[in-house]
């Protein structure tokens with residue numbers, strides 16, 4: 001595992017102990033990173049504070065990624081405390097429930113706007129806010145989380161698939177913009193995992209079953225496996241990698257039928 005001693009990281013997207021972002025936080029903190037964790041609303045604040053209490057000297061800050069002001073305030077607080085930033089995990093995603101159960105053709109303009117804003121645009125806003133903090137460290141690594149529904153149709157994934165396609169394209173454009181500052185931008189495309197967010201997609205258990213039956217490894221992935229790959233991409237071990245979508249999905253994406 002990479003060594004994160006003396007490194008500072010921001011983790012956006014911890015909701016509970018099942019969150020992929022929480023597994024990444026544990027992996028990075030376990031190797032010495034000092035972390036800032038965020039919560040998007042008062043409803044989730046207590047959850048995040050309870051988990052953060054397991055970490056060494058964490059910062060816990062509010063950030064609804066739908067708000068430019070909150071993103072700016074987050075970056076300012078981190079700068080004041082950490083004096084820069086080495087890595088950032090963007091694990092926020094959201095689509096209105098009706099868009100994940102009605103036929104895709106019925107997606108409303110408002111659901112589309114919200115899904116794309118919270119799940120894709122937020123990476124751009126967050127990257128813009130943390131880039132100056134990373135420049136202070138001579139560079140950094142930004143990582144987001146995506147799903148193969150960006151490219152292929154999964155029942156009920158619907159507008160989240162479109163949002164993930166926008167997110168993955170944003171990874172490449174951000175990598176091009178920020179590369180000259182030695183800031184890398186990558187994504188992990190994780191296999192389906194039961195979490196708070198994925199439980200909102202009806203038919204998740206059918207999806208999980210498909211991973212067990214059809215993926216080359218004949219099983220799904222867990223959050224710790226995603227976190228190990230994330231730690232690699234966040235660390236200098238991946239210093240030559242940017243604009244990449246790394247599949248951590250038991251090889252599911254390689255299979256035709």
Ligand SMILES: NC(=O)c1ccc[n+]([C@@H]2O[C@H](COP(=O)([O-])OP(=O)(O)OC[C@H]3O[C@@H](n4cnc5c(N)ncnc54)[C@H](O)[C@@H]3O)[C@@H](O)[C@H]2O)c1
Pocket residue numbers: 012013014015016018019020021039040044063064065066091092093094118145146147148189190191192193194195196197198
């Ligand atoms: N679970 C899976 O099967 C799977 C697979 C591939 C990719 N992903 C992606 O991984 C990421 C993390 O999801 P997860 O499965 O760990 O579920 P999760 O529910 O634990 O995490 C989603 C997070 O998004 C946050 N969020 C939602 N709206 C927000 C807002 N306005 N501002 C700030 N944060 C907001 C939630 O608070 C939550 O912490 C998501 O982008 C998801 O699409 C999940």
